[in-house]
Amino acid sequence: MAQVNPEFIDEVKRPGEFNASACMNCGVCTAVCEMGIELLPRKLFRYVLLGIKDKVLENTETIYSCLLCKMCEVNCPANVHIAENVRSLRYYINKKVYNL
Template sequence: MTRITPDFAKELKQYGDDTALICFNCGTCVAVCPLISESFPRRLIRYIQIGARDRILENSNDLYKCLHCGLCTETCPRGADPGEVILSLKRFAVATWRKM
């Protein structure tokens, strides 16, 4: 069972992310992402929004699929920055694994 961490978005700010909470889950980023992977990168942003911190760590290999092409960031109608969110999640995952 996934444990929910309500302050996860706040915790993530120290790793660079500042836009996950403005995402309104429209799915534009999923449509333009060249990975054609189910709900990527929106799924990761949703995990942040609901505080699914453990789910991010369990699926941290997914973070390394991102090409950092910037298409999601260019097309997001809310001005969110999924590419930077993913970078932040990578920093978070590496820092967390190092502490374990």
């Protein structure tokens, strides 16, 4: 069973950055993902919002596979800053997992 950590979002969040609360879960981003990765970015962001930290950390390769090309972002009906959110997750992983 997935363990939920309500504080996880605050760990990832930097001032004015990670923000996916406007996401309506419509799936356009996943449909247009250039890498064809089903997790990107809708499910991934949902894991962050729900605080399912283990699921996020299980998918580090996916997080770094994102091209930051903004194809998803330009198609997002909720104007979520997807590329910046992915960069925020990388920042978090670099610090907390890779100790960089």
